[in-house]
Amino acid sequence: DDPVHLRNYKKRIKRKKNNKNNNTINNNNNDNILNEELEDNINQTNVVNNTKAFFNMGTLNIRGMTKLKMMNIKDVLTKYNFDVLAVTETKINIKYGKFLMQEVGINKNYTMFGTIDNTNINSTGLLVFIKNNIANHVTKVQNHMGRILEINLNFSKHNKLSIISIYNKSGNSTEARNLQQTINQLVINMIKDTRRNQYQTMLLGDFNLRYAKYEKLKNRGVRIDNQLSIFKYLENHDFIDVHKDSLEIDDQQLMERFSTFSNYATFSRIDYIWMTNNLYNAVIKTNIVEYNRMDTDHKLIYVRLNRRIIISQPSLPTKIKRSYRIKYYYEELNDDDKQMITDTAAKELENRLKNYKPSNIEEKWNIYNHVISITKKSHIKHSEIKISFEKEDQDIKNTLEYRFYRYIVYIRRSLKKDKKFAMIKDNWKIIIKNLRSMIKALEINNEFYVLSYNFRKILKYTYLKEMKELYSIAYIFLNTEMIKRKEQKIMEAIAKRQQDLEYNQRHMIDNVMEREFKKINIDRLIVQDKDGEDILVTNEGEIKKLVANHFQNCAGSINCEKEIPAEWIDEYRPKEELSESTYDSVLAPITLEEIIEIGKMLPGKKANDEVYNLKGTILLPTTVLPEKGATVVSKMTRGVSQN
Template structure:
């Protein structure tokens, strides 16, 4: 087994950041150090947990308001507070006015609460998953969560004693808290819970590391770090992610006395699974709160660990999808035979197709026949309805390789898992050679049996990881640029749509424009006399052939594919129904219903329909009938030259070339003669949404 110094050195460098944020001057009050290793295609608040830690140096009325602002500004899910300096009685009423959004837990000693006190402020939608909370002597507070799938998580907030630790006071003032932390961690691991250990430890990790790497005698209080890191395999994400920055960038304590040097005494330690889901590490200078500590903000992706946290529990559903791609000519023939059999058994032909009172009955029979034949003859697949969102960066090749290298390193580091690697070394070697192709000359001939071979393999893993980390960051940059461009385009479109809403009220047209909406005397009304005559078989078949495949169906679930593949006998029944509708100018009641789906816009939903793009799915048989009417109307308009002058439309035998040529010449004339030109473009398809 390799020594602790090398193990830590590799773990530290293994995750280093090739593009660090430069350290800013301490005089910059807005100084923030940030590391972001991952991104998401579509960000939802329930996808990310933001855990923060802050020594607040006493809670006052002024600080409470500023703290509430910070919770909102950084969208913090869970905030651990140290040195609250308030009694348990005072803590009960500290945040009453903000408890619609957060739940608070505080603990302190009953008598001497100055210089002590810890607390946790937790968003309500997460707090409802809390099954237990407790505290220990005003310096440790912890909560236990259970999420769906029996996934557990424990958060422990610790405020360590400040000042010099001597042999005499170690047992009374330090060891009892260390022992409690160890007890809580062991208890959590026994229940397979993820753990977050955070707070103001009042301990210097760098001093511990210096003693450890130089084989010097370790101070008793620093042995907690050794136990956390080496025995329990916790990860310090801020130290790992900020490795390339100067050590000063990790400082969290800036004494009010400028003669004292800043240092790092605040920490967030996490278990392995949580660390692998790191989204962002941030050190924030909370300038509005009078404290000499910085706030740590640690963000993780939540969906792989605890799932999405919803305000309302929703049942999982299924939908049935017809697999038309698995249908061939023989199967469609069976479908038609089933329809013909239905015609014979349902007595649909006995209906009087001249009586408008039968419109709804005839349609009901047609609907039942199509649905029944489809279920009998068309393969159906059940699809589970989920709300999962795939992170595109997580399926990139670079990310997959980085994940594999992390897991491989863990396996050979753990003596229990290493035997599995040795037994399957041929498979692992093949995978590693594939990863290193054109990137490394290493042959992977050494099996990780001893410390020397493990050390050499660790070094090569580190080199490969750095290469793929660069590739990953390059892909990440491209992805962000594409998302920015998409967001800009979407914002412009949203702006136009928002402006249109101002037209949702009656307008008084001027006399000039009103005349354009009067009936045109030169148009003979008799040209429309054949618009509603009985449709022929050819018209029906032509309209059916023009129906698009793979389109969403309406309320009854009848699709275009079903209509297109009906038997000639069944098509005749559909044609007779359309004739009955044309003659009486009345449609079936079910055709007046539609499915409306509000598609969210890229903005907060806020329970406002204006923040959605509704799409309406009409009954396909209704659309078939309308397409026959539209085809006739287009022919009438083209034949009688109704659209004249500068009016253009996609009529039969017409072309968009002429209007485009005219517009191009107008633009060219404006450019050549330095004229101001305004072009108005109207997308009339949007008019149907208002």
């Protein structure tokens, strides 16, 4: 889609041509129009070349990194102005990769993160290049097996991005399928962790899996192969295959121009960029580009996003999804069943550890945990129990700005989907009536073709372009409303924190430490007596005894000394020696200089000009002592709160 200025320019050109054909414009008007077009053309060039407007990401399988290929990577970084580029199958250790990066001069503008499995250096390796100004926000880097690299970026407290790059095992042997399954499970665990910590997530790289095969099995309604289950997980958790959705790729009848891998015999699509639904709303352009055939048999895939939304997007209230707890019916197992489950799990674990040797305790536990999980689900009867949560504040969803924003998103998506296009056409007058009423209420005075009650299929792409312009307007209105609400909440939080500091220090400390309190209120119980009759218990003391007895014995085991298995003894062996200075930095008192330094690191508009809220510390404005940054009025020590 073109930028707004470019669309307006094209419309003016079209009108000029029509007017010229009808001979309805005099020469003076023609001169004025040409002058306006020349001026707009200059403005368009500035918009297109404004790199701060876009956030560019891409991925490429390089099939072994060399100095010549690194030079070509440098050219690609410059040509497409990538903010993030993930390169897979590098086959070099990280030290040598940084040397090559420095040799060709990439390190001037980019920071490199990487991973490699030193035991399989010829079949693994990932490098991720991130622009220096973006890399400054990296808070966590995690890698597994030389095939997975997770990079977390925190742009603000409520604007966090997780980039997971993957290079999966190729091949169809039993060993390859088992390794693919392990890698997929590690990636799923990472995604679960990012979702718990409220990160927006991007997953990109060489999956070495064909979505076409998964789609075919899904459409036939048959069992999905374990190594393809990652596609099912992504779809079930609101992830979108960016190129498939935006380019309308049909994987069952894949055209070669949409393939990401090709050789002399065949072609397929095995490289992907998946992202969460919120991030997909920021997509401006996607493409699959031919790369140097001398370097690789893969293509470069990239996506261009709205930088303002990626880096500065205010977080909408998190929609709480219903969670489920799995209840296993252990009481229905007999001794033979238990022995069979134990043997099955031991055999599966032996096969996993034979194919892959974990390098640390975290990888080791992930393998054990996954084996236990799949064995239980396969052999033990179970059911899912819904877990309900308290509803979050829904005020923002009741505003006209939010409803207008979501309505525009809904119409845009429906116009893009062939299956929903007919439904949009049938209900067009109702949709436009609602849209007109919202636009009138928000006092938007622009004129749009899309507001006509007469639906014309030939104008589909015109509708889409105008809906994108309306989306920008809706986002501005929503952003403005959310900023107002955020400022109001900041002021209320500051007032509450000051009040707690004076009258309720315990609550303030709990709030600063972000302690989470969970409790269950049980005011009645139904139990069975010896004859199997139900009895209602309401006595508080008796309820406590019954609940305590239940949780002590519900697992069917007795509290006793457990023997540590041989494979875990090394992990639990006590340390022979512990340095006396290990905890010195933790126990040292917080200094005034440290507080001032943290205060300077806060965003410029974090609080107002009179009070700065810093985890329980109240500061005077910098105008009091500008050379020191701020003056402490009241501070919280590690002991009691004092003035």
